[in-house]
Amino acid sequence: xxxxxxxxxxxxxxxxxxxxxxxxxxxxxxxxxxxxxxxxxxxxxxxxxxxxxxxxxxxxxxxxxxxxxxxxxxxxxxxxxxxxxxxxxxxxxxxxxxxxxxxxxxxxxxxxxxxxxxxxxxxxxxxxxxxxxxxxxxxxxxxxxxxxxxxxxxxxxxxxxxxxxxxxxxxxxxxxxxxxxxxxxxxxxxxxxxxxxxxxxxxxxxxxxxxxxxxxxxxxxxxxxxxxxxxxxxxxxxxxxxxxxxxxxxxxxxxxxxxxxxxxxxxxxxxxxxxxxxxxxxxxxxxxxxxxxxxxxxxxxxxxxxxxxxxxxxxxxxxxxxxxxxxxxxx
Numbered sequence: 550x551x552x553x554x555x556x557x558x559x560x561x562x563x564x565x566x567x568x569x570x571x572x573x574x575x576x577x578x579x580x581x582x583x584x585x586x587x588x589x590x591x592x593x594x595x596x597x598x599x600x601x602x603x604x605x606x607x608x609x610x611x612x613x614x615x616x617x618x619x620x621x622x623x624x625x626x627x628x629x630x631x632x633x634x635x636x637x638x639x640x641x642x643x644x645x646x647x648x649x650x651x652x653x654x655x656x657x658x659x660x661x662x663x664x665x666x667x668x669x670x671x672x673x674x675x676x677x678x679x680x681x682x683x684x685x686x687x688x689x690x691x692x693x694x695x696x697x698x699x700x701x702x703x704x705x706x707x708x709x710x711x712x713x714x715x716x717x718x719x720x721x722x723x724x725x726x727x728x729x730x731x732x733x734x735x736x737x738x739x740x741x742x743x744x745x746x747x748x749x750x751x752x753x754x755x756x757x758x759x760x761x762x763x764x765x766x767x768x769x770x771x772x773x774x775x776x777x778x779x780x781x782x783x784x785x786x787x788x789x790x791x792x793x794x795x796x797x798x799x800x801x802x803x804x805x806x807x808x809x810x811x812x813x814x815x816x817x818x819x820x821x822x823x824x825x826x827x828x829x830x831x832x833x834x835x836x837x838x839x840x841x842x843x844x845x846x847x848x849x850x851x852x853x854x855x856x857x858x859x860x861x862x863x864x865x866x867x868x869x870x871x872x873x874x875x876x877x878x879x880x
Contacts, residue, residue, distance in 0.1 A: 573847035610671065614704065615726045618683035620644045622676055625708060627717075627861045630657045631724050634737055634862070640730040645669045645679045653818045654854050657863050677701055683727060687711075711860040713776030714741070721859075737862075744865045745780055751872060752782035756794040757848075759783040759810035759871075760803060761857070762832075767798040771858050774812070774867075781868040782875075784809060804837035811843040812871065814858065820870050825851040850874050 622645035623629050629650040632639050646662050653659040654721065661837055662668075669675045676684060676698065684698050688709045698705060710716045718848040723733025759778055761768040769785065769792035770775035778785045786808050789800065803811075815828035828851040833844050843849050855866040 552766065567700060609825055614706070615723050616728045617729050618642065618681075618704070619755075620679070620681045621685065621727065622679050622681040623647055623650075623685045623689065624669070625668045625674070625685060625687050626650065626656050627708065627711075627720060627859075628724060629662070630861050630863075631721055631737070632728070633661055634877045635725060635728060635733045639724070639733065641669055644681055645676070654816045655858065657855055657859065657866075658781040659818070659855075678704070685724075711773060712771050713773050714745075714780075714864060717741075717861055717864065741862065741865060744869070746782045748865075748868055748872060751876065753876070756784050757809045757875065758789065759812055760786040760798075760806065760808040761812040762798060762803050763813050764797055765797055765799060767792070767803065769793050769796055773864055774857070777857075777864050777867045777871070779799055780865075781871040783871065800835055801837065804841055805839050808849065809842045809846070810848045810875070811838070811841065812850050812852060812857070814854040817853050819856065820851070820853060822853070825853065835878070848875070 554635075593800070605734045619642055621632070621643050623632060623643065624647050626647055626649055628871055632643050632646075643662075643666060645667045646669070648668050649655050650662055651659045651666055665839055667679060669679065672694070676694075681703055683704045685706045685708070686695070688707065690707070695705060706723065708720055718741075721734045721737050722731070725731045725737075761774040763776075767787040769787035769790070771793050772795060775785045775788055790806070792798075795866075811832060813828055813832050815822070815825035817824040819825075829849045832838060832849050832851075838844050838849075850871060852867050852870050856863040856870060859867065
């Protein structure tokens with residue numbers, strides 16, 4: 550993922566310029582910057598998506614932080630989701646979840662955790678007040694918060710990789726270990742396997758190339774979208790161009806690729822929400838996009854941000870949404 554939006558450097562891409570015609574008698578140029586940005590919410594989804602797909606050192610099968618815990622505070626959306634899905638025994642050990650747990654744009658458990666479970670932002674004072682014995686953090690957690698939590702005897706379980714289904718499996722098993730319920734973790738993964746098998750059975754014979762793009766960034770190889778595209782029966786165009794990770798791709802460059810499918814995020818819980826149609830229209834209205842194969846064939850597809858930016862179960866949901874949409878449009 551995800552992981553929550555934080556203040557993180559975001560690559561910027563030079564934007565083109567559009568010039569108004571100068572009428573006789575007027576002096577100077579009326580050139581002005583041409584705005585190729587998506588709406589603010591879509592840009593927020595792009596940041597979240599980039600954070601969600603950060604790579605890191607391979608996580609070992611088990612770490613010191615995986616010892617059983619009784620008072621767990623989650624500081625990632627992924628842990629919020631998995632701890633709930635593991636069932637009542639795991640939920641009883643949770644004393645706090647992330648501040649974005651109830652945000653339906655990003656979280657798959659919005660409104661699910663009882664109000665009595667505190668929602669905490671990533672501030673050391675708020676977390677320490679919950680008296681946790683384990684804090685679940687991510688690779689982008691600040692060194693200051695890590696140091697203060699550790700100095701007060703709080704063990705840290707850190708998620709360092711968010712690149713697809715293999716990492717999700719590892720995260721589920723680690724969380725199942727700390728709540729002492731490995732069987733619950735395997736049940737979750739068995740459900741995932743069943744969904745992936747259904748996706749595989751419906752894969753189209755011919756694979757379309759897709760680009761996941763928002764506000765000047767594309768998801769290339771080594772990202773969660775790369776796994777999502779594969780299981781949906783698509784190829785990742787940015788990866789085919791030799792790109793890796795979440796990388797700046799100017800609008801003009803993306804248009805020059807002439808992608809058959811353009812995937813973008815939308816700030817809605819479900820794909821039939823009007824906000825998703827609005828996101829598709831916003832992409833289609835960007836300079837040059839209407840000339841692409843994706844626009845001509847009606848294959849600009851908006852996927853709810855909590856699925857597209859997910860590093861958990863939402864990845865399977867994103868693949869299902871993409872496959873359903875493309876199969877429905879097949880003659």
